[in-house]
Structure formats: structure tokens, C-alpha cells
Amino acid sequence: MRFATYEYQGRRHCGVLDGAAIRPFPDGTTLLDLIRSGLPRAATDLPPTADPVPLDAVRLLPPLEPPSVRDFYTFEEHIEGVRRSGDRGVPEAWYDAPTFYFTNPQALIGARDDVPYPPGSKVLDFELEVAVVIGREGRDLTPEQARDHIAGYTLFNDWSARDLQVHEMQVGLGPCKGKDTATTLGPHLVTPDELEPYRDADGFLRLALTSEINGEVVGKDLLSNMSWTFEEMIAYASRGTVVRAGDVLGSGTCGNGGCLAELWGIRGERIPPPLKPGDTVTLTADVLGSVRNTVIPGPEPVPLPTGRRRPRSRPRP
Template sequence: MRIARYRHAGADHLGVVEEDRVSALAPEVDVLTLLTATPAERDALAADAEDPVTLDEVRLRAPLHPPVVRDFVAFEQHVEGMVMTEGPDAKVPEAWYQAPAFYFSNPNALFATGDDIEVPPRCRLFDYELEVAAIIGTPGRDLTVETARDHIAGYAIFNDWSGRDLQGFDRKLGMGWAKGKDFASTLGPWIVTADELEGRRDGDGRLDLRMTVWRNGEEMGSDSLASAAWSFEQMLVYASRGAWLVPGDVIGSGTCGGGCLGELWGRRGAIDPPPLAPGDEVTMTVEGIGTIANRIVAGAEPVDHGAPKRR
């Protein structure tokens, strides 16, 4: 099942997508109801969907408002390219191989496909990041690799837009990503339930889905989700260690190999291709899920925060 939030004829709806049409579910059904339901229960709710319209008649919304967004960095190729921005001989930190690292992102800064994305204030090195997100459907804590998959309700495309120069300042403070990340992420175009993708697993049990990104129609990178060094099951084990995962939580895979400009800059030793700028359009497709696209627009001027009181 493909679960979408959309606006049509001046009203917001939750619906199910079939081919090029979306049908509205009953008003009392919300996203969490579907995420926590069994496949049979979801099918029963979908049977009552009505008023089908074509997708080109609606404005898609981000498919949910998650309680928490945890974004991992699971692709070794991506990490290798990014560390090379520090120098051609830079190596992946040994700690990366010891646990699947993640940061917390801003659940209130989610955008949908078709939304304009503003360049964040003071950013000069604006970048996209091609990822897949797993959406939690069953709560759990201290999960195991064997049981973690059962807690995933579905998947969506995730683009955690990045201000690379702002990240450089964040890194100096040693507090994790802050203004380099919390301004925008795109999630969508809808949630594809996990049962729909089970047939796409490779011999290691990873979802083998081709991921591709274009900038203004030019292909910039492509990889498979199966290339991730850390599986979603391993990510969930780490995320749930001593902490609860709850329905609606978003777990980002991290950027795939070739899935951002920063990786290319690191490997080439130059800001080539150039950073994103107003007027650019970024399009991402993941097999079995769909396509998202966003246009870049100019952002607000930074507001001066003043100076601290010094001792």
C-alpha cells in the first residue's frame, strides 16, 4: 500500500495511491492508524476509500509529522568521499565501523515533493542528500537484529538538505549538527508499506532498490540501498538501545554512494560541480517507492544574534 497525504479542492486528505490515482480514506483514519495496523486491517480501511482523483490534480504533503527523526550514515562510500574534503589522505574514522552513527534532525522542518526549498541563511555550500527512510510502526526498545524488521511499517524517500559550510561551523562546537541541518528535509512522495517491498531483498536480506538523483535533469549519482554497510535492522538495534522507538519515528539510511555534491567535492578536491543555487531543481527516484522533486529558491537574510556576555 502507498499512503499519501494530499490537498485537493481546498481540503487536506489522507489516501491510498494506486498507479496514477489517489483515493481518500475516511476522515477518522490517520497515518498512525495505518502504520500500526496489520496488512489485513489496512486493506479493510482502504476498501472504503472513495473520491479517486489523479495525482496531477492534487498537491502532495509530507506523508506524516514524525515524533522524532534519526538520520544515520550507513554507506561507506559516502563517508569515504566526505572525509576526503579534509584532505586526500583522510580516512574513515575507526569509530564509524564500531556502531551505526546517527544525529537527531528537526521533525518540524519536513517538506513534501513539489515544495520550494530555501537556501538557509549564510549558506554558500548548499547540498542535497539522497536517502531512504524507514518508518516505525510497532513500538520497541532494546531490539535485536532478528526482531527489528518487524517494527518497520514502511519506507519513503528522504532528502536531508545540508549546508556544508554551516556544518563546518557546527563541527567546531562539538555538539553535533545544528544549523547545517535543521532547516529542511524532504520526505515522500508517500509511504510504501513494508510488505510491498519484501520481494526486493537481496541474498543478505537488504532491500535492493536503485536510488538515483538528478540536478536540472542531469544524473548526478546512483547506488543501491543494498550497498549500505549498516542494515536498517542494525540501525534500529542501535537506535533502540536503552530508548523507545515509537510509531511514526523516521529512521534515515544516510546518503547513498554518489548521493550528494559534498562527496564529489571530496573526491575531486574542488567545489565541482558548484553548490546548489536558486533556480536549481533536484529530483530523486527510488525503485519501488517513487520520485520526489524540489526547486531551490533564495532564502532569508540572517538575523544578527549579537555577541555573548564575556566574563
């Protein structure tokens, strides 16, 4: 099954896809509610209550409003490319565990929404990823247990202001504002049964991934080139803590042109150039569909002072 959250005639709805249309659930139903009640049964027990709405008549919103969003770093080729300009290679610590950071669940945008340029940035990039959505709470899960905690999958585009990212990460924290403006989630949530035919002998999902800028293909990869499965990512995320229904976990950026920064590292120059207003980025995955977002001008940054330098001898209470 495939579920979508959308805006139609000025109102927010949730429904199940039926070909080129969406069958809406009762008013007030959210996908997060259904996930917490247990997909797909919760949706089966809650029949649509209105006539189908054509997909081309709605604005697709992010499928859900997640409690948290973790973004992982699981494609070795992506890291090799991004770090190549500094001749740094993949750090040995990367192989120890599937590293992730928390990003902003308030910054999610829909599959066709415009993307404002991040304030103060001049180097905007996209990142082609797939996300898994947690279906029920779990703690200290094994990978085998984690599979039963998956509600579904969706596309994930971690928009990145590379100049802000590089600058702020010199502090030893982050990424922060370099990743804070927009993350595309969509176009819908696909339940795990639809992806099972694509699972290989090692547990990876062999889905073809493609990135395009203004209709020109810039990257192609397979989701199965991840170094950890989604189940292993969930197990690590739940170690010593709780993953909850609706939590989103991004795969990290795929290789072979999954973002511009990787291509810049390989080529030693910014070709293709950073995204500019008017550019349209289309990301596609087998089964999951496509997201297509156009970059538009963003606001100017609100002025702030630099940090006050304090004398080495400081007053104390």
C-alpha cells in the same frame, strides 16, 4: 500498498494509491493513526469513502508527521568521499555501530515542495537517502525482531547547508542549523511486502538510487551498499530506549554522488557547484518513486549578537 498524505482543494487528506490516483480515507484520518493501529490491516478495515483523486491534481505532503527523526550514517563510500579532502579516511569508531543524530521533525517538506535557501548559507547541498518508518513500539530489539516493527519505506532528502554545518560543528556538537531548514520525505509510504523481492541474501534491499540536478544525473548507487541493514539500525536505535510508531530513520547518504560534498571531496574542488535558487534536484529509487524539489531564495538571518565573553573570575551565588 502505498499511502500518501496530500492537500486537495485546500484540505489535508490521507489515502491509498490506486494507479495514477489516490483513494481518500475518511476525513480526519492520518497515516500516523493508521500506523499506530497496524498497517496494512488498519487501512484494509477502513475503506475509502470518496471518489479517487488524480495524483496530478494534489499537492503531496510528507506522508506522516513523525514523533522523531533519526538520520544514520551507513554508507562507507559516502564517508570516504566527504572526508577525502582532508585525507582523513573513515574513522575506526564508525565501524563499531550505526551512528545517527536526531534531526528536526518540524522541517519536513513534501515531494514537490520548493526549498528555501537556509538563512545565512551560501553552500546548499542535497543528500539521497531512504528512510524506514517504525510500525509499532519496541525496546532493546534484536535485528530479527526489528523486521516486524517496520511499517514501510520512503525517500528522504537531508538538505544540508554545508558552510553552516562545518562552522558550527567546530564547537563539538551538531549538526544543528546546517541541517535544520528542510528534509524531504515522500512521495509516499511503501509497505515492506513491495520491497521483499529486492532483498538479497544478506538482508539488504537492492534498490537502484539516482540523483539529478536540472535533469543531469550526478550520482548512482545501490541501497544494498549500506554497511548495516535497516533492521540493525532499528535494533541500535532501540538500545536502552524506545522506538515508537511513526519514528523515521534515515539510511544516511548513499555513495557515488549521493550528495555534492562527496564529489567535492573526491575532486578537490566544488564541481558541480553548490545548489543555487532555480536548481531542481530529483532523487529516485526503485519501487519508492521520485521526489523533485526546486531551490528558491530564502530569508535573511535574523541578527543576533555574538556570545558575551566573560571574565575568568565570575560571580557565584
